Amino acid sequence: MEVLAFTRLADLRALRARLADGCRVAVLGAGLIGMELAEALVHLGRGVRVTVIEQERQVLPRSFDGRLAREIAALFESRGVALQLGRRAVALERAGAGAGAALTLSDGGAVGADLVVACVGVRPRAGFLAGAGLATARGVLVDRRMATSLPGVFAAGDVAEGPAADGTPGLNPVLPTAAGQGRVAGANMAGRSAEHEGWLPANVFNFFGRVAMSVGATEAGPGVTDFARAEGAARGRLLFAGARLVGASFVGVAADPGALGWLIREGVPARDHAELLLARPVEAARWLAARSQRAVA
Template identity: 40%
Template sequence: MPAGDDGVAIVGGGLAGFTTAQELRKHGYDGRVTIIDPEGVPYDRPPLSKEYLDGSMPLEKLSFVPDSWYSDNAVELVTDRVTALRPDEGVLELAGGSTFRAGTTVLTLGGRARRLPIPGGDLPGLLQLRTKADADTLRGLLKPGVRLAIIGAGLIGAEVASTAVKDGATVSLIDPVPVPLVPLTGAELAVRLHAMHAAHGVDVRCAMTTAIRQSGAEYTITLNDGSSVVADAVLVAVGIVPETHLAETAGLATDQGILVDEAHRTTNPGVYAAGDVARIRRADGTVLRRHEHWESAMHGGQNVAAAIVGKPLPEHGAAWMWSDRYGVHVEAVGDLVNGTPIVRYVDGVPVAAFRMEADGRMIGAATLDGGTAVRAARRIIDRGLVVDPIKLADPAIELKKLAR
């Protein structure tokens, strides 16, 4: 096996790391497999802003698999943090003072919450939402009447706003972009999604945060339009910074992420990277944008495992994502930025949006409460089918009929 006698060490217990371990065993890899993460048992992150945050999902449901899976599949869990990587020696240094040997290392470190580079942006009481512990802290604060300010109206900020309102909190949502998420869902659905905040009583501020001041247990957020927001708690949800420090100190190439090829190999043949931290550089030198979605992390882990055992890389369909807010489920697939927009309306309200090439091929689709529509759209995109735009815009025609 390419991993050698010392097996595979996976640094990071998110979806990409867990998938790598799971796929290695599915492929019949019988070497040592170890997941090293300071949080211990790997768990899923999307529920942290939704079901786990509102208490409807118990702790044990966060885990990808029952705890017995790890012993049943001989996957070792090491609760520690890797502080240094010496890939040419196959050595990982751990925060606990010990070292760990591995023939192959997989970096699935994700990212850390981005801080605001403003006065008060480093106040210790500001909240973030990356881990189970972060969600526990935030959940303990979400009580009726509490004033929560959320800086950043992207996926995490929007989902937390929805959850917090349901829990009775008074929410202010601050973002300098008038309509967030346009690149993910298309402008038509993004407008409808963003309008849901105000419709549910959220104080929406389209402004830049310029300073945060704390006085006792109260925070004052100053905005560039001259207004301010007073809150009991502040969640900063302005994206992540990929965790590249370990890779950089190990001499691996990075560029706003760890650079990898299509098989997710880094510039060192003994090291792979996948998930939010990885950034693919194609053979022609083109560097792709990092993907920070659940499915792309899973696909990265699948590619890594296949490459390690020497099997062909799996084929993946168009990129897919989902989100939930105020009881509405949104899904999107493919490219919602380029192409010609086609929109489906029901009673004058947009329910689905598509992007089409000039030759009639679909390149992107998004739906609200669309059921199986996005799966049908993905088949259309992946097969390169030409679709009649008139039928595509007709809500009476099921999308799966156009995918045949």
């Protein structure tokens, strides 16, 4: 029994080769990749029994607040996925040939598994740059031009620790950020002058046919006001700093992350329309964005 990763095509092939009907799979981590994998295993329909183990007290801790995450967790549990939240996997004991393994959890509990898949996030592999004189922190530090601390050296994508929309440096390992940063780095390397607008956290999921999305902040910090709406299975939450929208999350209702993200980036005053944004997120966000663009023009 080995612990598999899940970041490359080869990992998927290794997992497929080892999956047997009715086997027990323990997924470490309830982030984007762990939850997508858990859903895919349910859809396989081969009686695979899935347990997701997450050290935080909720699923998708970097994408949703606790309330919305509970809705998503309940959806997974209704499909037979067992969730072990607020617990770390701290030890693994192999039970012998063909008998799987027992994972020990930080609260003393145990989870039996025939396969263990680690979906605990990615970390830039920047160690080989040590000694090159390049400034690094969690990744390779870059400015808005994607320039590193060494003249003529640029970085973009998962390895680059660049400014967010609010200027704070950080990693945002998703495709739209990688593509945008890559375009900016390429332009500057080719002698043009370009700046990245800064990344904004944005996540869109479709779990068991139910949409869930978040853009911008997910936790209300100091000075941030919270508006929420729950109607049937639909949930929405908006965060405002003064009149400006700083975060939006929806579960079970369609929303437009592009338009909401634009309102956040541009600092459009939207608080007076919070109720409308919660009730009709797609139309209201597009209307506010269009109105604001007309005002600028």
